[in-house]
Amino acid sequence: MPLRIKLPANDKLIINGAVLENGGDATILVVHNRADILRRKEIMQEDDAKTPARLVYYSLQCAYMFEDMRADYLNICDKYLTSYIQAAASATPLIEEIREMIGNGQLYRALKRSHELIKHESIRLGTPVG
Numbered sequence: 001m002p003l004r005i006k007l008p009a010n011d012k013l014i015i016n017g018a019v020l021e022n023g024g025d026a027t028i029l030v031v032h033n034r035a036d037i038l039r040r041k042e043i044m045q046e047d048d049a050k051t052p053a054r055l056v057y058y059s060l061q062c063a064y065m066f067e068d069m070r071a072d073y074l075n076i077c078d079k080y081l082t083s084y085i086q087a088a089a090s091a092t093p094l095i096e097e098i099r100e101m102i103g104n105g106q107l108y109r110a111l112k113r114s115h116e117l118i119k120h121e122s123i124r125l126g127t128p129v130g
Contacts, residue, residue, distance in 0.1 A: 003031040005039070014038045017065050036064055042111070052087065053121035056080045056098075057114045064107040074102060084117070091120050 007013065007022045007029055014020070015035050031037065038061065049058035056077055063073035081095050094116055101110035 003037070005029045005031065005037070012040050012043075014043060014065055017067075036067070036108070038065065051118075051121055051125075052080060052084050053114070053117040056084065056117055057111065060098075060102075060107065060111045060114055064111055077102070084121075088120070088124055090124075091117060094120060 005013065005028065006026065007020075008026045009022055009024060012019055012021045015031070015037050017036070042061075044054065044058050044061055046058065049055050059073050059077035059080060063070045063077060066073065078099075081099065085092050085095055094113070098110045098113050098117070101107070101113060
């Protein structure tokens, strides 16, 4: 089944590593084949990856978007996950879920689940999620 994406005017998304921007009125894109897609609200800028959980998210995002460097980014992500467990053992079940998703090739699901890690970190550090 095709994926329909509503893209507001001047909004951006990434498809298979290419940044696309709607330069006109709102439009609907229809993707008919498998593609790695991130919408603007899901995209973290490198400058925003300043905490351990955000580094996990950013490295997963890069692994998801850049297939040619996927193995490298997944190794980096695994190191961040290991460091996070060492600092906050209470996140172990969540991190194991993320690792299982990665192991099953479900990078988008792992990326979405890593939002919970950011929330976990926010609670522990008393910082805002957004």
